[in-house]
Amino acid sequence: MNLNERIPNNVNLSEDKRLQRALEKWLPNFLSWWNDMGPDGFQEKDVWLRTAIDVGSEGWAHFDYVKMPEYRWGIFLEPAQADAKVGFGDNYGAPAYQEVPGEFRNALRRIIVTQGDTEPASVEQQRQLGHTCPSLYDMRNLFQVNVEEGRHLWAMVYLLHGYFGRDGRDEADALLERRSGNPDKPRILEAFNQPCDDWLNFFAFTMFTDRDGKYQLSALAESGFEPLARTCRFMLTEEAHHMFVGDTGLSRVVKRTAQLMKQNPNEEVRALGGIPLDIVQKYINFWFSYSLDLFGGEISSNSADFFAAGLKGRFKEQEQYTDHVAAEGSFTMMVVEDGKLVPREVPLRNALNEVLRGEYVKDCEKGLARWNKALTDEGLSQRLSLPNIRFHRHVGEYAGHSFNIEGNLISKEEFEGKKSEWLPTIEDREYVRSLMKPVTEVGKIANWIAPPTQGIKGKPFEFEYVRL
Numbered sequence: 001m002n003l004n005e006r007i008p009n010n011v012n013l014s015e016d017k018r019l020q021r022a023l024e025k026w027l028p029n030f031l032s033w034w035n036d037m038g039p040d041g042f043q044e045k046d047v048w049l050r051t052a053i054d055v056g057s058e059g060w061a062h063f064d065y066v067k068m069p070e071y072r073w074g075i076f077l078e079p080a081q082a083d084a085k086v087g088f089g090d091n092y093g094a095p096a097y098q099e100v101p102g103e104f105r106n107a108l109r110r111i112i113v114t115q116g117d118t119e120p121a122s123v124e125q126q127r128q129l130g131h132t133c134p135s136l137y138d139m140r141n142l143f144q145v146n147v148e149e150g151r152h153l154w155a156m157v158y159l160l161h162g163y164f165g166r167d168g169r170d171e172a173d174a175l176l177e178r179r180s181g182n183p184d185k186p187r188i189l190e191a192f193n194q195p196c197d198d199w200l201n202f203f204a205f206t207m208f209t210d211r212d213g214k215y216q217l218s219a220l221a222e223s224g225f226e227p228l229a230r231t232c233r234f235m236l237t238e239e240a241h242h243m244f245v246g247d248t249g250l251s252r253v254v255k256r257t258a259q260l261m262k263q264n265p266n267e268e269v270r271a272l273g274g275i276p277l278d279i280v281q282k283y284i285n286f287w288f289s290y291s292l293d294l295f296g297g298e299i300s301s302n303s304a305d306f307f308a309a310g311l312k313g314r315f316k317e318q319e320q321y322t323d324h325v326a327a328e329g330s331f332t333m334m335v336v337e338d339g340k341l342v343p344r345e346v347p348l349r350n351a352l353n354e355v356l357r358g359e360y361v362k363d364c365e366k367g368l369a370r371w372n373k374a375l376t377d378e379g380l381s382q383r384l385s386l387p388n389i390r391f392h393r394h395v396g397e398y399a400g401h402s403f404n405i406e407g408n409l410i411s412k413e414e415f416e417g418k419k420s421e422w423l424p425t426i427e428d429r430e431y432v433r434s435l436m437k438p439v440t441e442v443g444k445i446a447n448w449i450a451p452p453t454q455g456i457k458g459k460p461f462e463f464e465y466v467r468l
């Protein structure tokens with residue numbers, strides 16, 4: 001691990017002068033992007049952050065006060081495995097690729113660019129949230145997520161520079177040029193152009209949208225293109241914290257809402273400054289449905305090609321499956337035909353986006369169970385739930401059709417009529433925003449959210465996580 005170079009890395013960057021020079025040229029552009037588009041207003045403050053200083057299971061996370069622009073972004077890959085093999089697809093068992101397989105060069109570059117684009121996008125979406133944090137603990141978590149998304153951008157840029165030559169360098173520059181929500185140069189995926197301007201959005205985003213990241217990275221961590229697999233494996237260790245922030249954040253909101261509901265016999269939490277459960281449910285519906293879109297079309301020849309080539313596997317391909325070729329099987333899914341929902345059987349390899357999405361949904365359900373337990377613990381019978389996977393989709397088989405929350409086909413008019421019951425309205429968003437008053441006193445917390453059960457890395461909640 002070379003931590004003292006301009007770009008910390010464990011890829012022997014100093015031995016590849018051309019690559020080192022190219023990345024050192026990209027570095028000031030990254031920093032100027034960070035200064036323009038990173039967290040607004042807190043760049044000079046000391047934040048108690050973890051920094052990766054080793055990729056081993058021990059000690060990869062070093063905690064200290066850091067000013068964000070001085071965070072040691074770097075290039076860290078999991079160690080290479082001796083005689084790594086392609087783990088699935090038509091080349092199953094062949095030696096892993098150390099270079100990009102020629103015929104998949106464009107497709108692979110697209111995968112890396114699309115993944116890379118989400119990292120700076122989310123930083124841009126979350127840029128103003130520091131000003132309305134419910135506590136210093138939450139503010140610190142936000143900034144931790146932000147600097148790590150910055151590092152994930154580095155991870156993808158390393159691959160583009162290191163393995164794709166000229167067009168990779170151009171793509172790396174473009175990653176700093178697109179802007180979340182900008183109509184002229186938007187980010188690639190729609191979930192990353194949606195505003196994330198209040199903390200309920202932030203928690204739902206890190207719960208549902210970062211979790212999509214987990215599944216995409218897990219599928220790429222299986223890749224036969226070894227530099228990609230090793231990069232993604234290390235990113236996943238950091239990603240776990242982002243989902244923790246979202247999952248526990250929502251759990252704390254639900255818990256606080258439940259407490260307020262009990263305080264008020266009419267269970268009207270607005271009067272007490274809480275977030276009503278139906279608004280929480282609408283935010284879940286919104287971010288869950290947008291995040292489902294990120295998996296791509298239900299029936300996809302790309303997914304079949306990537307799998308065949310050994311480039312993008314299934315979730316826990318090695319652990320969960322015995323047949324790594326998957327050339328035979330089929331998968332049955334519901335599609336719309338002549339205005340009706342009917343089952344269709346497709347070759348398994350063409351259904352791998354849907355298979356991955358299914359894994360994701362199972363994981364999200366565990367989050368819902370935890371939040372519902374928070375309701376049970378407070379003695380309430382109300383329950384939160386996930387909408388059906390067909391609800392409010394903009395990509396794939398269900399896009400262009402209207403479904404209710406249970407997944408039944410309905411008319412567009414019916415959908416429009418019910419929309420305000422299912423998705424956040426302007427009034428809902430304004431109400432949530434009205435609660436977003438910053439609380440920055442050590443150990444204090446906003447009224448609409450419960451404190452966490454414990455602090456970060458052995459520190460209590462009452463710790464000065466950000467020195468203002």
Ligand SMILES: [Fe+2]
Binds near residue numbers: 119148149152213
């Ligand atoms: Fe990330």
Ligand SMILES: [Fe+2]
Binds near residue numbers: 149210213239242
């Ligand atoms: Fe993340």
